[in-house]
Amino acid sequence: MKILWLAMDVRQLRYFISVVEAGSFTAASHRLRVAQPALSQHVLSLEKELGTRLLQREARGVRLTDSGARFIEHARIVLRELERAREAAAEAGGEISGRVAIGLPTTVTPILAAPLLEMALTSLPRVTLHLLESHSGFLREWLDSSRLDLALLFNVADADGLDLQPLVVETLHLISAPQIGPKAETVTLAQLHTFDLFLASQSHDLRNTLDDAIFLTTKRKLQVKAEIDSVSTIKQMVMSGLGYTILPSAAIQAELSKGLLSARRIVRPTLARHASIATLSRRPKTRAQQAVARLIVETTNTLIDRGIWSAKRAPIA
Numbered sequence: 563m564k565i566l567w568l569a570m571d572v573r574q575l576r577y578f579i580s581v582v583e584a585g586s587f588t589a590a591s592h593r594l595r596v597a598q599p600a601l602s603q604h605v606l607s608l609e610k611e612l613g614t615r616l617l618q619r620e621a622r623g624v625r626l627t628d629s630g631a632r633f634i635e636h637a638r639i640v641l642r643e644l645e646r647a648r649e650a651a652a653e654a655g656g657e658i659s660g661r662v663a664i665g666l667p668t669t670v671t672p673i674l675a676a677p678l679l680e681m682a683l684t685s686l687p688r689v690t691l692h693l694l695e696s697h698s699g700f701l702r703e704w705l706d707s708s709r710l711d712l713a714l715l716f717n718v719a720d721a722d723g724l725d726l727q728p729l730v731v732e733t734l735h736l737i738s739a740p741q742i743g744p745k746a747e748t749v750t751l752a753q754l755h756t757f758d759l760f761l762a763s764q765s766h767d768l769r770n771t772l773d774d775a776i777f778l779t780t781k782r783k784l785q786v787k788a789e790i791d792s793v794s795t796i797k798q799m800v801m802s803g804l805g806y807t808i809l810p811s812a813a814i815q816a817e818l819s820k821g822l823l824s825a826r827r828i829v830r831p832t833l834a835r836h837a838s839i840a841t842l843s844r845r846p847k848t849r850a851q852q853a854v855a856r857l858i859v860e861t862t863n864t865l866i867d868r869g870i871w872s873a874k875r876a877p878i879a
Contacts, residue, residue: 665713
């Protein structure tokens with residue numbers, strides 16, 4: 563009887579999350595192929611069990627209540643942990659399989675995502691990868707909440723609760739349109755405050771690295787023309803000749819090859835950032851997760867060795 567009750571609880575959670583993601587009971591009913599009255603009854607039963615309303619029913623669909631917004635994150639964690647437990651039990655001794663959610667920073671995705679997926683399709687055919695792209699702040703939050711199995715994080719200052727595997731060291735460059743900028747191939751850190759910059763906001767690890775370095779070196783602040791939390795938009799503004807930005811060259815590899823952008827290495831001192839593969843210490847790692855972490859290292863090393871990713875392998879601790 564307890565087993566049946568557990569199965570029903572899990573189903574209620576799945577139905578509740580599906581309704582939220584679909585935006586309405588009608589859309590969720592079609593997606594799940596479950597009759598709408600039955601779907602509604604399951605969610606009502608869940609609300610009754612919890613003693614609070616999770617969804618506000620409206621003419622055009624549903625929206626989360628405050629209680630629902632808090633509850634759904636826990637519900638997603640419960641379902642993901644059940645999925646991981648099922649994968650761990652099923653994969654013992656057999657072919658590696660399962661689902662692995664990976665978080666990639668926006669500056670890494672252009673150089674790593676496609677090669678990683680291509681290698682995974684060949685070497686891990688029964689593993690499904692779920693890639694999420696954002697900046698390190700969000701990736702850390704998603705990792706902590708179990709939305710991600712692993713993430714690439716830069717310059718991790720607080721590693722409490724994390725297992726870190728050093729991956730690469732990237733140098734930073736001043737990026738401009740080819741027709742503007744200094745004639746020299748390098749620019750000093752002390753000169754950076756003289757350029758009109760398009761940068762991400764201070765919630766990004768790259769921005770924090772820049773702000774700290776420039777202040778420690780020159781006691782000045784960067785001249786930020788606009789804060790834009792979109793790498794693609796920043797690149798468009800710079801390609802238009804409206805200003806400069808600071809990025810690793812890997813983030814603009816395609817534009818560099820087409821002559822749309824130019825990169826000048828920052829020197830005296832060189833600016834660098836360190837990337838690590840991060841996982842939660844408290845969570846058991848499935849074979850699929852371990853295999854994907856190894857594949858990230860293998861893919862990254864191949865890109866570096868071929869000169870595609872202008873970074874250095876992280877030193878082995």
